[in-house]
Amino acid sequence: MPAEKPSAQDRPGAPVGRRVVLGLLAAGAAGVLGGAQLQKGLEAVLGPIGIRDPTGLVGLLPVGNTFRFYSVTSGAPKRDASNYRLDITGLVDNKRTHTLADLQAMPQTNLVRDFQCVTGWRVPEVHWSGVRLSDLLDDAGVNSAATAVRFTSFDGTYSESLTLAQARRADVLVALEMIDGPVTHNHGGPVRLYVAPMYGYKSCKWLSGIELTSEVVPGYWEHRGYSIDGWVGQSNGRNDDPTS
Structure with a gap:
């Protein structure tokens, strides 16, 4: 699901360039300052970018209460009613x-x-x-x-x-x-x-x-390193036992 924010070495794929990332960060800040309409526009753009972002930086953008799309691979094949x-x-x-x-x-x-x-x-x-x-x-x-x-x-x-x-x-x-x-x-x-x-x-x-x-x-x-039991509010998601 989603699969949550993998690291660059674990998630191959075409990288998002530095200029793109900087531009997105600026756009995200503008979204916070510019109101709901601009925010919606940013969400529409950032979703498709996020799924192939090996830097993980897109997940840090202030795009409001919306899903960030991550994959631990360069992408999954598409399935539909004919072949699922x-x-x-x-x-x-x-x-x-x-x-x-x-x-x-x-x-x-x-x-x-x-x-x-x-x-x-x-x-x-x-x-x-x-x-x-x-x-x-x-x-x-x-x-x-x-x-x-x-x-x-x-x-x-x-x-x-x-x-x-x-x-x-x-x-x-x-x-x-x-x-x-x-x-x-x-x-x-x-x-x-x-x-x-x-x-x-x-x-x-x-x-x-x-x-x-x-x-x-x-x-x-x-x-x-993540916890096997990932209860919201009862775990921070990480396994805190250094011996495990």
Whole structure:
């Protein structure tokens, strides 16, 4: 999801030039001083730039309560109703492969919750809609040996995990819609994970795989020092134990 503010060495892609960055910083300051209309214009421009910014500086711009778009790769391939697949594998009784149409036909749950990035920015009262992860797990049948769930992305790199108890929370969705329509590609669509009570790095974008495992498998950012349990307000997102 999104995947939150990777470092330059972890996120390949075409760099944003120094002049562009300086210009954006100036424009961001103007947006704060120039009112809501200019601010909206900046948000429209900065979103597409942010997804391929290896410097991370775009995430620091004062663009208001809006999403910043990050990817830990140079970008994910696009998927739509014709080629999207979600595989449920691992310690399950029945492996499943769901198309986008399959997921859309299932009972949908609506939530209005904030999205909090570990880097500090927040988008309040986002409208989310999708299939409860617990419903998908029940449909596949969870083996008694399973204690955790691992998620993979069709960007080919990103992964995340939850304990089985966390995954069964009513506010954890396999999201098909957010804000005011289908989840867009930049937001991690057509299907992404949304873990309401945790920082955004736990909400895997471009979701392609759900695997039941016997133990928690640390995800992309956990291998880079982030907490496995990314509860908003109970963790700063970083693992503070220097021995870990």
